[in-house]
Amino acid sequence: MTSESDDAYEALIQFLYQAPVGLIQLQQDGSIEMLNPMASQLLMPVSPDGNLANLFDVLQQQAPGLRAQCQAYPYAHGVIADGMRLVLGSAGAAEPGGRGARPEVLALGVLKVDAGRMMAVLVDATAEVQREQRTLARRLDSAARIDTLTKLPNRAAVRELLQRMAARPRAASGDEGALLFINVDRFRQVNHTLGSPVGDQVMVLMAERLRASVRSGARPGGDGNAQGLGEVAARVGGDEFTLVLDGLAGAGVAESIAARLQQTLGKPYRIGLHDISLQFSIGVVYLGAGGAAADDVLRDASVAVAVAKAAGGGQTVLFQPAMREQAARRGGIEAELRSALAQGQLFTVYQPVVGVLPDGAIDRSAGVEALVRWQHPGRGVVGPIEFIEIAEQSGLIDAIGEFVLRAACRDFAAWQNELGARAPRLLAVNLSRAQLGDASLCDKVAAILDASGMQPAQLQLEVTESLAAQGADIQQQLQRLKALGVKLALDDFGTGFSSLSSLHLLPVDTVKIDRSFVSLSDTSHHHEVLIEATVKVARSLGMSTVAEGIETEAQAAVVRRQGCDKGQGYLYSRPLPAAALAAWIQAR
Structure with missing residues (x-):
């Protein structure tokens, strides 16, 4: 033992x-x-x-x-x-x-x-x-290619896919791929008015619709057998999505898919008590053999999106090489414009709005309209037609609009002290679409008025006819401004979607008749009749009228004959700096 x-x-x-x-x-x-x-x-x-x-x-x-x-x-x-x-x-x-x-x-x-x-x-x-580190690295690598909000592939994943597609030989059938770059038009307005949590929910619902489009076959006539066709939806930015397509036979297929997506994505999104309607700008780039680098494809697609937005949004644009040069120029202007804001190169000028008197005389103190100019260090004075659209697309328009409002109110207050009873009685300032979408707009306006000492009724905020006729959010913002006590004007009337019969639906005090009517009023009886009708309807609704773009005595006579309250145009004065405007008023 x-x-x-x-x-x-x-x-x-x-x-x-x-x-x-x-x-x-x-x-x-x-x-x-x-x-x-x-x-x-x-x-x-x-x-x-x-x-x-x-x-x-x-x-x-x-x-x-x-x-x-x-x-x-x-x-x-x-x-x-x-x-x-x-x-x-x-x-x-x-x-x-x-x-x-x-x-x-x-x-x-x-x-x-x-x-x-x-x-x-x-x-x-x-x-x-x-082994654990390798497993973690694989998981991190996968996570680095997935958008955390929508769980769609992200920009890094799209870049890799485009690189693989560019490196392969062209199929004998001639089939090719394409990239659809989808951007939500004016999505900032959703975040500003409803809050970013609602905006995030909209992004998630959009992602679901894109997934469903891929699963069901995004191309026209899709029969649910889209697997293997190489359709990959991704989110590549805050309000930017892409759809990578492969195996496209024939020209125009990608554009047809984009048209279908416009309808699918454009249906209202129900978030809580809100039905949110959106429109989309889509850029299309076809991928050829030995194709461009992934970053170049994404850049070209975003350039096409910018062209679609510049045309008003809600459109699909096929990229053309000539667009690169245009985009480079726009990019240069945007960079310079950012510097201009920081370096104080922007300034305001003022065009008189005169009272039209029956005897042919004018009231020089009726009001002024504030306009922005850019003192470019190399090109001299640059007008807004060259940079406002770029400012809107780049998000700079908010800062520019606030600058103009603040500077104009300051100058208006100074005129009251300098000119006394002869000072302008009304200051008109234009509002952009982006400003109207800013939930804090009323607070900003109130603060600027308070800082300048102006009364709300001395300020007239102007919106274009096409903008004022848009959705309920715009209408609510206009009503809030109205409650603040400022006056509202409908700018460029006759060029948008409103009609005389619907004028009573808009909360405005003044109708500004577009220069396109005024310029032909002395030679076209039709245009004079339109001016007459506008004046009569506006007056019946308690609104005043301003005729824009008066350049000749004959046009001024028509405006006076038809009873317009005020006029504006080069006949009276071009836009002037603040000091010159004061001198013009005093030159009676």
């Missing part, structure tokens, strides 16, 4: 010493009573002097809290530590004797055997950690 016990003990000892893991028996204070060769091999890299007398001392740098953790363990036996990672540093050259590269990470487990002894287990966890 004793012989059998001795054999079993010997077998156990052999197993412990040959075990592929490190085994250590230690006392409560960390003193090592026994360790097997694997434990010694694993610990030697952290104990250059070879002193393995105390485990806590050996691992002081890698596990500084191990001593306290073990000594504070309250139970007579149990697991004190399990899988504790000990980082040793980068793997080096093979150990002497050919035992392989030194471990980078050890895993330590400690078991309390009784009141005075513990057992520790050490394993080389380097390979396990490396």
Whole structure:
């Protein structure tokens, strides 16, 4: 019996010493009573002097809290530590004797055997950690290609796909790919009026519609068997999406798909109590053999989107190479315009709005309209026709509009002090679409009026006819401005979507008759009749009228004959700086 016990003990000892893991028996204070060769091999890299007398001392740098953790363990036996990672540093050259590269990470487990002894287990966890790191890297790599809000592929994923498509040989069938770049028109208005959480929900719903389009076959006549056709929807920016198409046979297919998407994405989005209607600008770029770099394709598509937006939005535009030069010029103007705002190169001028008197005289103090100019360091004075559209598309129009309003109110207040009773009685300032979409517009206007000392009724804010006739959000903003006490004018009347029969629906005080009617009024009876009708309807609704673009005495006579209240145009004065405007008023 004793012989059998001795054999079993010997077998156990052999197993412990040959075990592929490190085994250590230690006392409560960390003193090592026994360790097997694997434990010694694993610990030697952290104990250059070879002193393995105390485990806590050996691992002081890698596990500084191990001593306290073990000594504070309250139970007579149990697991004190399990899988504790000990980082040793980068793997080096093979150990002497050919035992392989030194471990980078050890895993330590400690078991309390009784009141005075513990057992520790050490394993080389380097390979396990490396596997975990590779898995994590793959997950991070995947996450880096997914948009967190919509879970669609993101710009990085689209770039990779376009690069792969550009590198492949052209199919013998002549089939080709295309990129559709989809941008939501005036989406900032949704965020401004309803808040960014609602905007995010709209983005998620848009993504779902794009996914559904891909699944059902986005191309006309899609029958649900679109898999394998290479349609990939992605979100590449805040309000920007793309659809990568492959295997397109024949010209015009991408444009047809874009037209279908305009209908699909253009249906109202129901968010809470809001039905949100949107329109989209879509740029189309076809991908040829040996195609352009991915960034160039994305750039060309965004250029086509900019062209669509410049044309009013809600359109699809096929990219043409000539658009690059136009985009470069626009980009240059945008950069210069940003500098102009920062460096104070913008300034205001004022065109008189005169009272039209029956005897042919004019009232020079009726009012003025504020206009913006740019004192370009190289080109001299630049008019708004060259930069306002770019300002609207780049988001600079808010800052420019606020600058004009603030400067004009300041000048208006100065005229009151300088000219007294002869000072202009009304200041007209134009509002852009972006400003009307700003939920804080009324607060800004009120603050500027308060700072200048102007009364709200002395300020007239002007919106174009086409803008005033748009959705409920615009109407609500106009009503809020009206409640503030400022006057509202309908600019360029006759060029938009309103009609005389619907004029009563708009909360405006003044109708400004477009210059296109006035310019022909002295030679075309038809245009004079239109002016007459506009004046009569406006007057019946309690609105005043202003005729724009009066350049000749004959036109002024027509305007006077038809009863217009005020006139504006080069016949009376071109736009003037503030000081020159004051001098013009005094030159009676």
